[in-house]
Amino acid sequence: MRHFWNDVNRVRRERVHAEVAAAKVRQAQVSAFWDRHKTVVKERWAGRTAGRGKTMIVDIPEIAVQWHSDNTVRPEEVSATAQQRGVAVSPYLWECPLGLGHKPWPAWPKDRVQAGAGCPACRQLIRLADLRTLADQYRGLIPAGDTSFAARDRAPWVCRTWAVEPTTGRWHKVEHHFDAVTKERALQGDGCRVCAGYVIDDTNSLQTWFPEIAAEVDDPDIDPRQLSTSQHNISRKKLDTNDPKDAYERLSWRCRHGHRWKATILNRVRGARCPRCSTAGTSKEQVRLIAELAGLMDYVPPQPRDARLPDGLTDFASHQITVPPLHKPDHWRYKAVEVDAVFHVQGGLRIGVEYDGSYHHSVKKRDRQQFESEKSQVLAAADKLDLLVHVRVGDLPPLEAPQALSVPIPERSDPYQQACAVATAIRNRIPDSVPGLDDYVARRRAQCQEQADAYILAVWGELRPPRRKPERVASPRPRRLKETEPHHDSLLTPVDAPYRNPVRSAEIVRDYQCACGNSPFTAVQAQVTSGNTKSCGCLRNQTKQQQRSTISSVETRDARAWAREQGIEVGVNGRVPDRITASYRLSKAGRLDALGSDGLLEEHRVQQWAQLNGQKLGARGRVTSEVWLAYAIDCLTVGEPDDGATEQQPAREAVQEGA
Ligand SMILES: [Zn+2]
Ligand SMILES: [Zn+2]
Ligand SMILES: [Zn+2]
Ligand SMILES: [Zn+2]
Known part of the structure; x- marks a missing residue:
């Protein structure tokens, strides 16, 4: 179990790392813009020609273009050195020129002109929301868009992953809940604290994995649902105050026959039983x-x-x-x-x-x-x-x-x-x-x-031989799997060792980087080696895009009628917009969950999905006809498209390209 979680968290940690690096590049570009801006503005101020107090905002054009349209006065009417003592907040608003969606900010002209001050939001550009992998897990009260990625606040997080049911060996989806400091997650790469075993819940506790051992804990103050399965050494914190000779965290145990003894949890999990009850060498026969x-x-x-x-x-x-x-x-x-x-x-x-x-x-x-x-x-x-x-x-x-x-x-x-x-x-x-x-x-x-x-x-305690231990049934520790190279004209390069698909254990999958930049992309290793899967899907989409999809007149008619019923505006004749056709297909298939409140596909979701799946968007990120339809197809075939709203599963349906 831990092994599988470690793999998943390593991939996530690498993604966070890449996202932080990308965000820092953007921050550096924006900071460079404002540094240049400051120099230019200060030079402009130094070279002014108007007399004392006669230079107006409009005379410093670099600043004047940022004059916000909500200001009730015009830049011609305000002095470039305006500042009112004792009034903290300036009445003059400025607009960030970089189109990053920053709120207008108030500032005194004097600060802007003489000190070269710029957009404050640009100086703290990186928001938690920019680190998609972390933002998906964030459950804090302050929106991720308003939180710095380096915030020192402790916030709640959720890790969506898979766990094994010890008694059946089946994998199922679980959520790990834990608290952690945002900065430590973003900058130190701290992963899920449940996966790592620092926080114990029902997916990793002694109670879940070894109920027979948990039943023998002989201390009413200890809850086996809060015990790790691997505790052995005393934590360093405790060690300082305890007898330094005993470095092991020994618990009291009581067997069904009332014998009491001490052992660490790891001792017990590795098979140590009641020393006085040992039946080694004796058989029921x-x-x-x-x-x-x-x-x-x-x-x-x-x-x-x-x-x-x-x-x-x-x-x-x-x-x-x-x-x-x-x-x-x-x-x-x-x-x-x-x-x-x-x-x-x-x-x-x-x-x-x-x-x-x-x-x-x-x-x-x-x-x-x-x-x-x-x-x-x-x-x-x-x-x-x-x-x-x-x-x-x-x-x-x-x-x-x-x-x-x-x-x-x-x-x-x-x-x-x-x-x-x-x-x-x-x-x-x-x-x-x-x-x-x-x-x-x-x-x-x-x-x-x-x-x-x-x-x-x-x-x-029983007449039949004991059942096999659950940890053997689950066998969470996979063997090292054989690595095979991608096909010679593949666009995919492996980024990691192969692993078993947790939902279909017969299938060996692997994470790849695609030449288009899409990474990590999970695919069945054998399909990549044989050449059936040659890219993350980008190749396949290119081929698709060349043929403009035709929509039958019957479907056009039905989609039009459906749109009218929904109160969606649609023309009387001609091609029905593909967004409406795609929404109609999903609605017909009962996938109302994929549609927004207006009955149509939501543009931002489709955009996110397209970016994640290497689909080409139109100019300015516009969702093209083909992308609307491709998204609907993906919804209908995969079930739940990875549009970023759900955490990436360890092995999604691996894409197989049509031969
Ligand atoms: Zn800005
Ligand atoms: Zn976790
Ligand atoms: Zn005993
Ligand atoms: Zn690709």
Whole structure:
């Protein structure tokens, strides 16, 4: 999950960086204009010819052109050095000459002429609204158009992204909410604080990802919905005040059996369980067999008894048998030997039973073979056991040793079949050792599974094997994917490593820069390599634009009638404007959400969409016939065109150009 979010945030950070850089270039151009303006105006003032107090605004033409039409007096009537002491705000308004939509500003002529002061909005040109990627995420009270990109205010933000549902592995859209300082986001490239794990919500909390672990938090003041899944070290802030030796953020845990212990969240997430409940090496199949055998021979419970077991319940845990130093082979690391179960039979003989199930099949355990065959000899020599029975499940090789007895049992045999096989083998080795065996065999079914069930419930908490852990189902950490080059005449250049399409995981997509400048553009890597996708869509649009789309007379008639119904002005004959035709098509398809309040497509949305998608606009940004229609087509095929109103999804419908 975190890995995927990091990828998305890296792309966004690069976009913000590029947007800031572009905005700074614009700011530098505008500042250069005003610097030149100042020099010219000051020179003009220095070279004046009129007498003292006789130079008027109109005599400084560079300033005079900025005289606002709302001023009630004319520039011929106002002195170039007009300034009234004690009146802070000048009554004279000026108009920014750069057409950037700046509000008229009041200033005293003296300041403008002698100091060369210019449009104040031009000096602080970069607004948060200019950084599209950030402005989309901004939810502050002050409009993004009125906020400097370097504001030090803390504001709320929303990151729209994708998250995985841990139990199903499905991706779905989510919104991350967090507060951050605008300047830090714009200039330091700070990404989403939820994605980064600094802010915890339902998409990344311990409660969501590891509910079983969250249920074991033993502190009423801690809410697992607020816990990260990776907390391990104590934060530096806390470290200063705490014992410096303990650098780990250990929490208290309490298992279902009431054992308490301390561990970090990361320890727990990586698999550390209750140290006293560890059932490593014991299997439920083993417990089921031992329970049956306990009905046939004198079962010797292990010491000490497992404290979590209710009274009256048989303890089927393994025995730790200590081998005296004299008998411990030098190459054995431990003096305690684990034996799964111990029985007493007639004649005072002690029989150990070892259950070698699937655990023993793993390659890693193969080298235990020697240790396993030595075990019976050492235990016999130390006078701890008289016979060690190795129950070998499946195709495990038999163990050959004088005091060992190998009993092969088929995989998936039931406890009754296993018990018959083991008890018969024991009776064959030690006659009369299992007197009840014939009766048992005759009953044709297991007799002691109630005890086994009770024990399994007490120890594991469930009878069936535990479900696979959710983090394995979701598998959020993708493997590194193979990179392939674009087709030789492609306009696309990769900007990043390929990744899986979060909504169609079989598809490998990649972000590209298109030769037209459009970037990042997400496409299916294989399509780019084969040449089916050669550009961001700009090539395809060029071809399209050459053929002026024809609109049938029937559609023209219907669109005209529809427009009239809507109260939209439309001529009686001739071609219906394409904006109306495009709006009509969307309306007919039920896509009223794409239309504005007047029933027509909104020009600014289409303009934004066109810029984002490399569509050519007409002069002065005018939306052309073709763009109106293309936008409608995009709406109808893609569903939700990327017009900037929605955050870019990690992998939109990747464009495939018609072959
Ligand atoms: Zn301005
Ligand atoms: Zn996020
Ligand atoms: Zn426990
Ligand atoms: Zn392009």
